[in-house]
Amino acid sequence: MSERAFDIAAAVRAGERSARSVVDEHLAQVARVDGDVHAFLHVLGDEARAAADEIDRRVAAGEDPGPLAGVPVALKDNMCTRGIPTTCSSRILEGWRPPYDATVVDRIRAAGGIPIGKTNLDEFAMGSSTENSAFGATRNPWALDRVPGGSSGGSAAAVAAGMAPLGIGSDTGGSIRQPASLCGVVGVKPTYGRVSRYGLIAFASSLDQIGPFAGDVRDAALLLESIWGPDARDSTSIPTPPDPLVQEIDRGVEGLRVGVVGELTDVEGIDPEVRSAVEDAARLLEKAGATVDRASVPSTTYGLSAYYLIAPAEASSNLARYDGVRYGLRVDGPDVEGMNAATRAAGFGAEVKRRIMLGTYALSAGYYDAYYGKAQKVRTLIIDDFARAYERFDVLLSPTSPTTAFPIGAKTDDPLTMYLCDVCTIPVNLTGACAVSIPSGLDATGLPIGIQVMAPALGEAPMFRAAKALEDGFAFAATPALAGGAS
Amino acid sequence: MSWETVIGLEVHCELSTRTKLFCSCPNEFGAAPNTNVCPVCLGLPGSLPVLNERVVEFALRLGEALEFEVPAESIFARKNYFYPDMPKDYQVSQYEQPILVNGRLEVDGTAVGIHRAHLEEDTGKTAHISPTGRIHDAEYSLVDYNRAGVPLMEIVSEPEIRSSEQARSYVQELRATLEALGVSDVKMEEGSLRIDANVSLRPDGASEFGTKVEVKNMNSLRSLGRALDYEVERQRGLLEAGEAVVQETRHWDEGDGRTKGMRSKEEAFDYRYFPEPDLVPVRPTAEWRDRVRATMPELPAARRARLIAEWEIREDDARTLLASPEKIGLAEAAVALGAPAKRVANIVINTPDVSALSAGHLAELVALEGDGTISKTVSKQVLDKVLAGEGSPREIVEREGLANESDEGELASAVDAVVAGHPDEVAAYREGDEGKRKKIRGFLMGQLMKQTQGKADPQTLNRLLDDRLP
Numbered sequence: 001m002s003e004r005a006f007d008i009a010a011a012v013r014a015g016e017r018s019a020r021s022v023v024d025e026h027l028a029q030v031a032r033v034d035g036d037v038h039a040f041l042h043v044l045g046d047e048a049r050a051a052a053d054e055i056d057r058r059v060a061a062g063e064d065p066g067p068l069a070g071v072p073v074a075l076k077d078n079m080c081t082r083g084i085p086t087t088c089s090s091r092i093l094e095g096w097r098p099p100y101d102a103t104v105v106d107r108i109r110a111a112g113g114i115p116i117g118k119t120n121l122d123e124f125a126m127g128s129s130t131e132n133s134a135f136g137a138t139r140n141p142w143a144l145d146r147v148p149g150g151s152s153g154g155s156a157a158a159v160a161a162g163m164a165p166l167g168i169g170s171d172t173g174g175s176i177r178q179p180a181s182l183c184g185v186v187g188v189k190p191t192y193g194r195v196s197r198y199g200l201i202a203f204a205s206s207l208d209q210i211g212p213f214a215g216d217v218r219d220a221a222l223l224l225e226s227i228w229g230p231d232a233r234d235s236t237s238i239p240t241p242p243d244p245l246v247q248e249i250d251r252g253v254e255g256l257r258v259g260v261v262g263e264l265t266d267v268e269g270i271d272p273e274v275r276s277a278v279e280d281a282a283r284l285l286e287k288a289g290a291t292v293d294r295a296s297v298p299s300t301t302y303g304l305s306a307y308y309l310i311a312p313a314e315a316s317s318n319l320a321r322y323d324g325v326r327y328g329l330r331v332d333g334p335d336v337e338g339m340n341a342a343t344r345a346a347g348f349g350a351e352v353k354r355r356i357m358l359g360t361y362a363l364s365a366g367y368y369d370a371y372y373g374k375a376q377k378v379r380t381l382i383i384d385d386f387a388r389a390y391e392r393f394d395v396l397l398s399p400t401s402p403t404t405a406f407p408i409g410a411k412t413d414d415p416l417t418m419y420l421c422d423v424c425t426i427p428v429n430l431t432g433a434c435a436v437s438i439p440s441g442l443d444a445t446g447l448p449i450g451i452q453v454m455a456p457a458l459g460e461a462p463m464f465r466a467a468k469a470l471e472d473g474f475a476f477a478a479t480p481a482l483a484g485g486a487s
Numbered sequence: 488m489s490w491e492t493v494i495g496l497e498v499h500c501e502l503s504t505r506t507k508l509f510c511s512c513p514n515e516f517g518a519a520p521n522t523n524v525c526p527v528c529l530g531l532p533g534s535l536p537v538l539n540e541r542v543v544e545f546a547l548r549l550g551e552a553l554e555f556e557v558p559a560e561s562i563f564a565r566k567n568y569f570y571p572d573m574p575k576d577y578q579v580s581q582y583e584q585p586i587l588v589n590g591r592l593e594v595d596g597t598a599v600g601i602h603r604a605h606l607e608e609d610t611g612k613t614a615h616i617s618p619t620g621r622i623h624d625a626e627y628s629l630v631d632y633n634r635a636g637v638p639l640m641e642i643v644s645e646p647e648i649r650s651s652e653q654a655r656s657y658v659q660e661l662r663a664t665l666e667a668l669g670v671s672d673v674k675m676e677e678g679s680l681r682i683d684a685n686v687s688l689r690p691d692g693a694s695e696f697g698t699k700v701e702v703k704n705m706n707s708l709r710s711l712g713r714a715l716d717y718e719v720e721r722q723r724g725l726l727e728a729g730e731a732v733v734q735e736t737r738h739w740d741e742g743d744g745r746t747k748g749m750r751s752k753e754e755a756f757d758y759r760y761f762p763e764p765d766l767v768p769v770r771p772t773a774e775w776r777d778r779v780r781a782t783m784p785e786l787p788a789a790r791r792a793r794l795i796a797e798w799e800i801r802e803d804d805a806r807t808l809l810a811s812p813e814k815i816g817l818a819e820a821a822v823a824l825g826a827p828a829k830r831v832a833n834i835v836i837n838t839p840d841v842s843a844l845s846a847g848h849l850a851e852l853v854a855l856e857g858d859g860t861i862s863k864t865v866s867k868q869v870l871d872k873v874l875a876g877e878g879s880p881r882e883i884v885e886r887e888g889l890a891n892e893s894d895e896g897e898l899a900s901a902v903d904a905v906v907a908g909h910p911d912e913v914a915a916y917r918e919g920d921e922g923k924r925k926k927i928r929g930f931l932m933g934q935l936m937k938q939t940q941g942k943a944d945p946q947t948l949n950r951l952l953d954d955r956l957p
Binding site: 078079080086088093096098099100102197198199200201202204205206232233234235236313314316317320321323325326327336337340360363364365368372 | 526529530531532533534535536537538565567569571574575576577628630757759760761764765766767
């Protein structure tokens with residue numbers, strides 16, 4: 001696999017290596033493989049080189065550019081970047097250049113990180129395969145005929161293919177963890193409110209959370225530590241500053257109480273190889289000093305249904321503003337309503353339209369109580385069930401994705417099958433808690449398997465300790481063949 | 488049959504905070520189009536609202552003033568509908584859990600219940616550019632988003648108002664209260680205060696409400712009164728003719744003096760309200776409410792009572808004064824300088840335009856009257872000159888020699904001359920009854936004033952006249 005961000009930053013800060021050379025090498029890797037992978041919608045070549053030169057100048061002047069000094073970061077293209085196209089993989093935002101940077105982008109720069117490009121996603125983050133992009137599908141670096149997962153498939157593939165040591169994604173129902181799992185990298189969905197959503201183009205506001213992709217657990221902690229913390233521009237941001245994370249990860253799992261969630265593991269639809277990887281994970285943690293038992297979270301099986309009412313409902317409102325009046329695409333019509341309708345008909349893809357219709361219906365007078373209202377009650381039940389489980393356990397284990405990467409086109413005609421990809425990840429978004437996906441190894445066909453470690457809200461420290469112990473235990477070191485030339 | 492009028496009012500007022508409801512753009516009137524905007528109030532993708540605390544404080548002040556309950560938690564909701572002047576195509580408003588509930592306002596001795604008051608954001612403004620000036624001929628439209636995100640408060644009364652007069656008094660009192668609290672500019676004409684009315688009639692003594700009609704587009708207190716009177720009569724006519732009142736929204740046409748049903752197809756709007764996930768619930772702490780309570784200004788009713796008691800003026804004079812911030816401000820400032828309140832109030836009330844009058848000049852004028860330097864007659868002349876910018880009262884009196892004649896010798900000879908010059912009147916005075924004497928005395932005083940050009944101190948003149956008339 002490609003280089004670690006931790007090592008790059010250490011070398012750049014010590015003046016042993018120039019940020020410029022780091023950026024040039026990664027841009028070269030992009031040039032070499034992204035024609036096949038199509039992780040990036042927009043590569044920031046000149047901007048990244050200029051930023052690298054500035055980092056090098058600061059190092060030469062005796063300054064410390066920060067913990068991410070010189071590290072290229074791939075940004076999912078639903079993070080606003082000032083003056084740089086930000087499309088959400090949608091025609092409706094084609095040509096729009098935000099006049100401001102997302103908080104997460106500000107923080108990456110402040111830590112010395114270098115945005116190297118904007119990555120592909122399922123349109124408005126709606127999907128599990130990065131096939132619902134107006135600008136073409138992204139391919140899995142492990143097997144180019146397979147999907148990378150989604151919706152943050154571009155960032156996951158960029159990290160897996162060695163085009164960037166770090167990536168940023170957003171996770172509304174699994175959109176970081178599921179592609180991390182399918183691409184064999186680490187992906188974190190932090191506690192809701194830990195990372196500011198300011199500048200993240202909303203899909204479902206009460207579920208959206210930004211998080212890191214990385215080649216290993218320590219790099220993921222390093223990036224998360226650089227971007228999290230209170231932000232006055234996001235009312236839902238948690239006001240208490242988080243404790244340092246990187247220093248926590250090697251503290252081990254001695255005495256940690258680990259539960260394997262039966263409802264998400266021992267059920268139909270979970271690939272047997274994936275299930276046995278979860279059992280392996282449980283054994284590894286036990287060997288490392290944790291106590292392991294079965295956990296039950298009964299209502300979690302309703303998570304998918306609740307999610308497909310709540311998320312579309314919020315999306316139907318969040319996406320109303322793309323009406324052709326102020327920015328992005330405009331298709332003329334006979335009057336304002338006609339222009340709105342023509343613009344939205346031409347600008348949105350099929351999946352986005354499907355969810356807008358679903359959400360509009362769920363919020364409609366006469367249906368609100370039966371759909372949106374009921375879904376919120378189910379959400380409360382799931383929160384309560386998880387709270388009970390966390391009385392007995394510090395962290396919970398499950399598969400991240402029921403299967404490894406599936407072939408491109410395999411599920412595009414059947415939305416319901418596609419929705420099932422997120423059955424294990426969605427409950428964490430509904431509860432506002434945190435989870436990480438880490439690779440355990442490859443299946444018989446050579447595709448990565450991911451394990452999900454979940455923890456209650458603000459439980460990042462024990463979660464990362466468990467993830468690090470699993471990483472050490474699995475000692476998964478394979479990389480896709482096309483990542484070979486990164487360093 | 489006789490009918491009871493039932494009116495409920497929805498008052499929307501713009502809050503005069505320095506910045507907007509969810510961002511730090513200036514909240515000001517009259518800026519160049521689309522200059523007071525930012526990613527948040529333009530609803531740009533990725534932007535998020537952050538509640539302006541000052542707005543909550545303004546609401547808490549109103550809560551104190553109108554004895555509202557302040558729920559422990561209130562939440563914002565999204566009201567979804569497409570409109571070009573609404574940047575997000577939803578309006579952030581409060582729906583099921585407003586910031587204030589169950590208030591009351593004392594109006595002319597009767598308490599009118601207030602159902603709720605809630606916060607919401609204003610929208611932008613659309614201008615249709617049309618060669619003929621008619622909207623149907625418009626070639627294109629321009630939108631100004633400066634108003635988008637300006638904080639509004641909607642105050643919804645119970646249907647407890649029983650006449651158009653009471654409705655006007657309610658609005659007047661509410662407006663005075665909002666103004667005293669410093670939370671709104673309350674200018675109906677500029678649109679910082681807008682009123683919708685729900686009107687229905689029911690047979691006297693009935694407990695069920697009749698079918699209500701919503702009346703909109705009244706842009707002054709006068710048009711509110713006219714619109715309500717018209718609508719009540721219209722409904723009475725229908726009911727007495729045995730026809731039904733249709734539940735609808737009607738627009739007041741100021742020119743025609745009529746309310747008109749909106750001819751556009753009555754779409755049943757479904758706003759798909761749901762809790763705004765980008766904002767957290769508002770939970771005003773007890774400490775915060777205490778702080779607000781401790782800094783409450785004097786409210787109109789209390790202020791009126793104080794003026795009546797301490798300044799010894801009539802209630803209608805107190806209302807007149809309080810109706811004009813400029814006048815009450817001037818009067819209070821002059822009183823603070825030591826001028827007698829009653830006289831100050833009298834002058835201010837009777838001066839149509841006080842904009843050129845300073846409290847210092849007013850106090851000085853009243854002092855000149857009080858120490859006998861000038862009479863009230865001369866005082867009026869001096870005031871006119873002050874208003875014309877000719878200087879301070881003292882300068883004017885000195886420059887133009889308007890001070891009372893205080894040389895008693897000169898006055899005494901003037902009195903002697905007048906008495907000697909009107910022997911018939913003096914003789915008649917001696918023989919006359921009370922009425923006659925009063926009349927003649929008035930005539931003689933007039934002659935004296937004429938001779939002294941109004942500068943004589945009336946008290947001295949009276950005393951001197953007494954000496955010479957038996």
